[in-house]
Amino acid sequence: MRRVALLLVFVIAVALAASLYWRGSPLMHGAAAQNTAEQARRDAAVPVVLAQARRMTLPVVFSTLGTIQPTASIAVTSQVAGIVSEVDVTDGAVVKQGDVLITLDARLIDTQIEQAKATIAKDNAGIDKAQRDLDRVNKLLKTKFETPENAADAQTMVDLAQATLASDQAMLHNLQVQREYYTIEAPVSGRIGTVPVKPGSTIVAGAQASPIVTINVFDPVYAAVGVPQKMIADLADDKAQGRAKISLTVPGRTDKIEGAITVIDNAASPATGLVTVLATIANKGPVLWPGEMVNADVIFRDEPDALAIPNEAIQTNQQGPYVYTVDGEQRAHARPVAVSRSISGMTVIANGLNAGDNVVTDGQLLLTDGALVSVRQAMVGG
Numbered sequence: 616m617r618r619v620a621l622l623l624v625f626v627i628a629v630a631l632a633a634s635l636y637w638r639g640s641p642l643m644h645g646a647a648a649q650n651t652a653e654q655a656r657r658d659a660a661v662p663v664v665l666a667q668a669r670r671m672t673l674p675v676v677f678s679t680l681g682t683i684q685p686t687a688s689i690a691v692t693s694q695v696a697g698i699v700s701e702v703d704v705t706d707g708a709v710v711k712q713g714d715v716l717i718t719l720d721a722r723l724i725d726t727q728i729e730q731a732k733a734t735i736a737k738d739n740a741g742i743d744k745a746q747r748d749l750d751r752v753n754k755l756l757k758t759k760f761e762t763p764e765n766a767a768d769a770q771t772m773v774d775l776a777q778a779t780l781a782s783d784q785a786m787l788h789n790l791q792v793q794r795e796y797y798t799i800e801a802p803v804s805g806r807i808g809t810v811p812v813k814p815g816s817t818i819v820a821g822a823q824a825s826p827i828v829t830i831n832v833f834d835p836v837y838a839a840v841g842v843p844q845k846m847i848a849d850l851a852d853d854k855a856q857g858r859a860k861i862s863l864t865v866p867g868r869t870d871k872i873e874g875a876i877t878v879i880d881n882a883a884s885p886a887t888g889l890v891t892v893l894a895t896i897a898n899k900g901p902v903l904w905p906g907e908m909v910n911a912d913v914i915f916r917d918e919p920d921a922l923a924i925p926n927e928a929i930q931t932n933q934q935g936p937y938v939y940t941v942d943g944e945q946r947a948h949a950r951p952v953a954v955s956r957s958i959s960g961m962t963v964i965a966n967g968l969n970a971g972d973n974v975v976t977d978g979q980l981l982l983t984d985g986a987l988v989s990v991r992q993a994m995v996g997g
Contacts, residue, residue: 659987660945660987660988660989661947661978661981661982661986661987661988661989662978662988662989662990662991663939663941663947663975663976663977663978663979663982663988663989663990663991664975664976664977664978664990664991664992665941665973665974665975665976665990666924666925666927666928666973666974666976667971667972667973667974668922668923668924668964668968668969668970668971668972668973668974669922669923669970669971670920670921670922670923670970671920671921671923671961672917672918672919672920672921673917673918673921673923673958673959673961673963674912674914674915674916674917674918674958675914675915675916675917675918675956676912676913676914676915676956676958677842677843677846677912677913677915678910678911678912678913679840679841679842679911679913680840680908680909680910680911681838681839681840681861681863681908681909681910681911682838682839682906682907682908682909683836683837683838683839683896683903683904683905683906683907683909684836684837684838684839684893684905684906685805685831685832685833685836685837685905686832686835686836686837686895687803687805687830687831687832688829688830688831688832688905689802689803689805689829689830690826690829691716691799691801691802691826691827691828691829691830692820692824692825692826692827693717693719693796693799693818693819693820693824693827694796694820695719695793695796695797695818695820696817696818696819696820697719697720697721697797697817697818698719698720698815698816698817698818699717699718699719699720699812699813699814699815699816699817699818700718700719700720700721700814701717701718701814702716702717702810702812702813702814703715703716703717703718704716704807704810704828705810706807706808706809706810707806707807707808707809708806708807709805709806709833710801710804710805710806710807710830711801711804712800712801712802712803712804713800713801714800714801715798715799715800716799716800716801716807716810716827716828717798717799717812717818717827717828718797718798718799719796719797719798719799719818720797721794721797721798724790724793724794724797725794727790728787728790728791728794731783731786731787731790732787734783734786734787735780735783735784735787738776738779738780738783739780741776741779741780742773742776742777742780744776745769745772745773745775745776746773748769748772748773749766749769749770749772749773752765752766752769753766753769799827801830802830803830803832804832805830805831805832805833806830806831806833807828807829807830807831808828808829808831809828810827810828811825811827811828812827831905833898833901833903833904833905834897834898834899834901835874835895835896835897835898836895836896836898836901836903836905837878837893837894837895837896838861838863838874838893838894838896838903838909838911839891839892839893840861840891840892840894840911840913841884841887841889841890841891841892842889842890842891842892842913843888843889843890844883844888844889844890846915847879847883847890849915850876850879850892850913850915851879853915853916854876854879856916857875858915858916858917859875859876859913859914859915859916860873860874860875860876860894860914861873861874861876861892861894861896861911861912861913861914862911862912862914863896863909863910863911863912864909864910865902865903865907865909865910866908866909866910868902872896872902872903873896874894874895874896874897875894875895876892876893876894876913877893877894877895878892878893879891879892879893880892880893892913918963921955921963922963922964922968922969922970923961923962923963923964924938924961924962924964924968924974924976925960925961925962925974925976926957926960926961926962927976927977928962928974928975928976929952929954929962930979934951935951936951936952936953936954937949937950937951937952938950938952938967938968938974938975939974939975939979939982940968940972940973940974940975941973941974941975941988941990945987945988945989945990946985946986946987946988947975947982947983947984947985947986947987947988948984948985949982949984950967950968951967952964952965952966952967952968953965953966953967975988977991978991
């Protein structure tokens, strides 16, 4: 029994000595150092998000603010003076062309028209009498009981009566035209503002008279923007080819509304250097109101095969814009780029990158040229 106990103590002592030997060996120290270096290397890598530069079709766009304008704004005035007898519209009403807006008291001119009609009836009776006299004189002239002079005088009386009738008919027509002015109709379809006149109000005629109502055409409307003069030549060319349009959004709304550019003003503003451009926009509903400010994208054309990267990849220093690219060895490299434009979250690169290059979109603040990176994720759609 004593021999068994001594043998067990001996085995334990040998095992302990072997363990101490291997822990102190150079081989074990080398393996530990390698593991530590590998861990340090992993800890030194900067985590980043990558996206790939790729070719795509993107529009050539100039973004700015615009205003909505009516395609026509008509200040309705009266061509005759009078007293308002009826107001046939309410404030803010939608009217169609030809709808009655205001009716004036027309009793006086109606009386004048009746008088003119009576005068014409009298003229017709006078013509009949003068024609009978002429016929009688011509018959007597054949029997030598009348002279040619009397026949000529009778013909003159007929001519005078007919001239009088023509004059009085013109007078009646003039009164009838004026009578139409006593019913004021909408010259265009649109929406009116407030109606300042009421029944009993006196309407003043003439160029200095205040408008009775103002009608704005709501469908279609114009979207008006100012475009820098240096862009106008390209825009005019794209408009001629039917490609230029304006896409707009109303602040607070997400839906986009588009319309073709139909008007480019004939001069630039000396104060701003901008040229006013108008797009005709269908306005069913309506959803756009004259005077409203909108966010507008002037779309010149669609450019195919544009090299684009996400906006987040672009960094700027004193030398200009640059991006970090990542090579096959997971090393980041700062690369200057020339930016063409930005649209819909993407930046179009004029030069400095190739399709397929991996660019850093997140984590740039911790990067230096040649830094080691670890990819956290690839940016979808980049």
